[in-house]
Amino acid sequence: MRSNSLLCKKLMTSFLSGLMIFSLAGCSEIRQVVYPVEIVEEPEETEPEEEIEEEAEEPTIIISEQNSELPELEEEEEVEISEDEEGLPVTEDGKIVVDFVIFLGQSNMSGVGGDPEYAPEVPDGWGYEFRAISDPTMLYPIEEPFGKNESFIGGICDFPGSKRGSLVSSFICKYYEETGIPVVAVSASEGATTTQKWMSDAYQADLIMRYTRAIGWLDNNGYKVRKRYAVWLQGESDGANNVSGEEYVQNIGNITRNMFIGGLNKVFIITPGRTLTFRNYFDQIINAQIDLCRTSGYYALGTTVLSKTSTEYMKDEWHYNQIVLDLLGEQTAESVAFYTNNKREMCLYDYKNGETYIPEMFDYTGDEEVEPLDLSNISALLEFRPSNENEN
Secondary structure: OEEOOHHHHHHHHHHHOOOOOOOOOOOOOOOOOOOOOOOOOOOOOOOOOOOOOOOOOEEOOOOOOOOOOOOOOOOOOOOOOEEOOOOOEEOOOOOEEEEEEEEEEOHHHHOOOOOHHHOOOOOOOOEEEEOOOOOOOOEEEOOOOOOOOOOOOOOOOOOOOOOOOOOHHHHHHHHHHHHOOOEEEEEEEOOOOOHHHHHOHHHHHHHHHHHHHHHHHHHOOOEEEEEEEEEEEOOHHHHHOOOOHHHHHHHHHHHHHHHHHOOOOEEEEEOOOOOOOOOOOOHHHHHHHHHHHHHOOOEEEEEOHHHHOOHHHEOOOOOEOHHHHHHHHHHHHHHHHHHHHHOOOOOEEEOOOOEEEOOOOOOOOOOOOOOOOOOOOHHHHOOOOOOOOOOO
16 A cells, blocks of 8 residues: 655654754754764765656555554565566566665764775675765665764764764675675664653654665655665664663564564664773663564574674774674675575674574574674775775
8 A cells, every 4th residue: 555755744743743943953852861072073964966857656554553463474485587688686577686675773873983984895786875864865876974864863863973883884885795695775863862752752753664665665656675674783772771681672662563563574783882981881771672683574684793893893892893884784784685585584693692693484403503603803804805904
């Protein structure tokens, strides 16, 4: 069932009425936890968006009540793929096949510690950014900092200059290498956000708008969306606020439910690591995430590698540098691509608990073993290596 984008606009207007006015500097209400964010650049001036004569239809998502059951996962569609004259993957009726990934979370997903100079370059045709906020009229080549202009005042909105690099370029390079399918990526991250904030009406409306706007545009512009995924890197703020594992899991369901209603196939979770000062600061959040991924068909483990990453790769108390973001992108893409290609989740090394992680509900024997990476020189592990190996 489809409706035009006016539904999303009406939902947004309804949800935002009565909320406090958000300041441009902060873009959101006062946070429970404030991470140190140095403003390093002024936001780029952009040309006013041209008025669109006819807006593409967008899928309808009904916003569900909190704590309701997740919808039953639909069987994933099989898509027959061939190549056209330009080597693009296409369906029988000529639609270009893409996989959709929305990148969600807080400051390490935003890339506060990142640096574009040390991110890999994404080859032409391997992936695209759909700018759901700043220009929802076309696809853009992937560039870092990814999503730097994708802030919506009153919704998901980072401080100006806080997006400095990301794991997205590395993710797309690895994913395309493993699958041969381009990724259309959407940014939806904001530093210092708790799961409580992500459950708010304003953030849910914004998240749904980004998701439906992207899917709707692709459907109406000659693309076939084969897979719909989310990658989630969040938990630092909840750990700092001593949120229990049980509450965190319940909150994740509330945050992602509406996307599952709209056809999302799976959420891949990257577990947080530590603070510069405390190794075990996020333990209850990390273990809750791992258990959730092991037992639920809705969520899968992306990587736990941050639990063993040295503090020499941290930029400050909370944030990892671009070399680590590149590693996160590659490791997570390997997990996502394995699921895409094999229809089962991947066994991974659990760096938090020092053992092989084996997801349930798949035909594993329980005796599988995965060797950990040697993390003493992370840049040497990267398949798509950045231009300078000595960045800290």
